[in-house]
Amino acid sequence: VMMAEFGITDRQAEAILNMRLRSLRKLEEMELRQEKDKLLAEQDELHKLLDSPARQRTRLKRDLASLRKEYGEDTPLGRRRTTIAEAAPTVEFSMDAMIEKAPVTVILSQKGWIRGASGHEPLDREYKYKEGDGPAFALHAQTTDKLLIAADNGRFFTLGCDKLPGARGFGEPIRTMLDIDAEAQIIAVVVHRPKTQLLLAATSGKGFAALTDEILAETRKGRQVVNLKDKVRLRVVREIAEAHDHVAVVGDNRKLVVFNLEELPMMARGQGVALQRYRDGGLADAITFRLEDGLSWQMGGKGDRTRTETDIWQWKVARGAAGRMPPQGFPRDNKF
Template sequence: TLLIDSPKAEHAEIMAIIKGPDLATGGTLVDPKSIIDAAYESGRGAMRVRCKWEKEDAEGRGAWQIVVTEIPYQVQKGKLIEQIAQIIADKKLPILADIRDESDEQVRIILEPKSRAVDPEDLMNALFRMSDLENRFSLNMNVLDKDRVPKVMGISEVLKQWIVHQIEVLLRRSQHRLDKIDSRLELLGGYIIAYLNLDRVIEIIRNHDEPKPMLMDEFQLTDRQAEAILNMRLRSLRKLEEMELRRERDKLLEERDGLEKLIESPARQKTRLKKDLADLRKLYAEDTALGARRTMLIEAAPAREISLEAFIEKEPVTVIMSQRGWIKAMKGHADLSAPDSFKFKEGDGPKFAFHAQTTDKLLMCCDNGRFYTIGADKLPGARGFGEPVGSMVDLEAGAEPIALMVADMKARLLLASTWGRGFVANIADVVAETKKGRQVVNLKGDARLIVVRPVPEDADHVAAIGENRKLVVFSLSEMPEMAKGQGVMLQRYKDGGLSDAIVFTLEEGLSWAMGGVSGRTRTENDLTMWRVARGAAGRLPPTGFPKSGKFD
């Protein structure tokens, strides 16, 4: 009625009445009012609709579940359940254990968390991002105007065109009723003439084979009137019936007068339209069963990105990987002094063994320069032999893991290949997000990655030794930090390539394991003879350096 009385009303005045779309399946509209207003003003836009849910206590100490009672508009319940079930099967949301459909006439979808320690808000935020429990409802008011021309209109123009259409409908309906009244009045006029001249009418009908022309000529009747008189039933020939006809005629004449005034007066048309709308408002007011709003409007921020690792229960584990690439995790921090005591297949043995937490990410580096990331919580238990690491990542044929460690995002690594090239990389830059891993070190020909060593925070020098047993020591500052590439030349060779490299603190000296003496190391503090610029050829190492050409 606002636009009926004030056709030039502002958009803000209209939106003070229109809260937003009310969708058949309910749910919650979570976009701010500014977005809803803009969509209605332009006639085009999209709004976020979320399911309606609540936390429900379940049987058991502190156990709970989430019950979804309304789903977003145009989302099929069956496909939604399949979508969430696939998320669970793919282990994309480890904090969600199961989904059940307990719906009857009403929607009731049960979501069971993995642990009662999970925050329901965090779980639903994750599902809003990953599933159709939140989706975007598109608003496109491409409608026909009064001339039946399609056009995208804002809510103000749509309502104005609708009012014009309703006025047209009112006029057509009124004219149609007026025609019906005129038709009925014509017949009533004939019936009344017949009652006033009943004896003569009966005489004409009894004495003439063709009474119709006689009636029309004598009483000035129309064809329809004469036909109606001839079709009257004998039981209608009562005085009481004549009185009823006169009352009906008077009533129709009064109605006809009102319709004519309505058709001639635009003001009356607007008043009539407002009255009709008031009657509709009584039926569909928000406090009635028919008019109660289904879709609630509760402004909420976009579903935030939640680190799923935060929901993994932190527990100590011992990560074990065999020489043949079988990996597993033993609960607790086992004694690493006797790795041969761990269970392996016949002919297999330990390759890597270290302590970690279930919340850790593990970084596996292969000799082809590709790095992979594995969640410690995803590792199989230690009851059996574990699983081939190739079943957890897309390991390339012939690739050999040369390092496996906890991915400390603040730490750095020294990477070097047999070609003698290398660089320093931040672990945060080389962590892979997919099973395919990430190519970090670019290799040519038959070159392989052989050095993957942590860079201590206080380290300041690099020591590199070649297959020719020549040693060089140079400043760590000469090594570039890169996320990917071949790196720079550490040492120059005439024959062979790099055997090993290590990062150390010059003041503490260079240490290496003493061959044949288990657990003992030797440290060389005076490295003046080997300190050169990066890329030099170097000279033979100190006496006692292992023939293997390795620092450990």
């Protein structure tokens, strides 16, 4: 085995086997002494180096020169391997672009169960609800749209239509998706349209206009848009069409005022300004319209009859006035 492993002759192998163990120990002792002498010499050199600042500077110069020689800019190891250039232009990418666009019908029940039916179903279609529940909101949207959900405590929430549960069952409670207070009531569901304005009005008679882009919420907790005091609640959330130029406000006392839309300030958050003055009660409803087209409202009874009043000069006053009784035939529930 020894001959095959080390490539020695038969005589050499026999000589090794006949060598005394004492001789082997002698060889090992010689190696240890040599290593000791080497370490002692190194120790002596290090002590001299620590005791002499001049030696330290000399050592540093020598080491730096050695490193420069090995890793200098012109050496294979020190030469730059990468190039420096201007960064490529950044590309903005939205995750919304990954959502497949498809029509969807959003259904929200009175008790806050939400679902999305594929396609644009008739909004007056009868859907099934849990016992004791019923319809509240139904609207058409796209899966790429975002919903603006307004609660009567003045907070707005955002929910992507692509996250809506299917319409085969009753849907899911919206409060499992958004942190809406248990006491708060949902008063409006609006599809977000960029640069669209909303009319926001509270029961106190104060209100303002807000851009939908500025009230989008980024978290489940939503965004406080309308600041409310005491028992005041947010009552009206309506889209303002581009052609609209006037605002109509009616109170619980059935007094109606009409004023120019330019008097309504644009705000991102706050209480707003006084739209109508009250002695008793508060704001019942508000809407924007085009003066040339007249003020319209839904008639009572069966059918979808609408009445339009074009001669409204007697209700046109400055913002914040008390107003006067509405035209004959105005709904008894004081809703447009």
